Amino acid sequence: MTSEKRRENIESILKKSNEPITATALAKEFSVSRQVIVGDIALMRAAGLKISATPRGYIFDSDKENQICFTVACQHDNENMANELYVIVDNGGTIFDVTVEHPIYGQISGELRISSRYEADMFLENIRSNKAQPLMKLTGGIHLHKIKCNSENEKKRIIETLKKEQIMFE
Numbered sequence: 001m002t003s004e005k006r007r008e009n010i011e012s013i014l015k016k017s018n019e020p021i022t023a024t025a026l027a028k029e030f031s032v033s034r035q036v037i038v039g040d041i042a043l044m045r046a047a048g049l050k051i052s053a054t055p056r057g058y059i060f061d062s063d064k065e066n067q068i069c070f071t072v073a074c075q076h077d078n079e080n081m082a083n084e085l086y087v088i089v090d091n092g093g094t095i096f097d098v099t100v101e102h103p104i105y106g107q108i109s110g111e112l113r114i115s116s117r118y119e120a121d122m123f124l125e126n127i128r129s130n131k132a133q134p135l136m137k138l139t140g141g142i143h144l145h146k147i148k149c150n151s152e153n154e155k156k157r158i159i160e161t162l163k164k165e166q167i168m169f170e
Contacts, residue, residue: 020057073169085120092154
């Protein structure tokens with residue numbers, strides 16, 4: 001199979017999937033190395049395809065036209081991270097990303113795409129098992145989340161609950 005044909009097949013697989021797919025899974029599918037897939041994805045992005053890398057793998061961006069997207073500023077410690085994630089997903093939101101303002105590097109963002117408690121738990125376990133520090137550690141717990149939801153009522157509930165739980169930075 002040519003590299004061009006492989007990239008066409010990768011695009012097709014990602015467009016059909018509702019879940020992220022890891023580079024390792026794609027590498028097995030096409031009997032190539034993970035690094036070859038990473039290179040393929042880079043070339044596909046450079047060609048204009050909207051492919052996002054999430055902590056759980058690659059996903060094709062197919063933003064729903066009617067979704068509401070908003071940003072909230074939050075501040076908390078590690079112990080309240082699960083509560084923050086649960087408040088957002090339990091009220092209908094998807095945590096699209098996290099962003100911090102670093103004094104040296106400027107804006108640093110990480111794509112999350114967390115839309116359920118299960119995905120939140122997987123994210124938290126990944127942090128624990130890798131002994132990694134969340135981006136908010138760089139800024140004393142202050143960070144931004146881009147959140148997507150389907151209605152103004154969901155947005156209102158998310159914001160009200162974040163305020164009630166004293167997670168929203170005001």
